[in-house]
């Protein structure tokens with residue numbers, strides 16, 4: 001059985017496996033017109049998804065504040 005949402009390039013299965021590299025917590029998937037990101041609210045970090053591949057690196061992550069004010073990489 002394959003569960004797939006067309007607009008999502010990051011599968012739910014993958015999302016369940018992924019955790020914040022900093023706090024090992026759950027990530028929130030957000031897809032908007034700027035693209036897809038995975039957000040860790042406790043760390044206030046936004047991990048970018050590049051070409052469907054989440055970049056799970058703390059040093060590559062944006063701060064949540066910057067991301068919410070519209071700043072992108």
Ligand SMILES: [Zn+2]
Nearest residue numbers: 020023040043
């Ligand atoms: Zn975290």
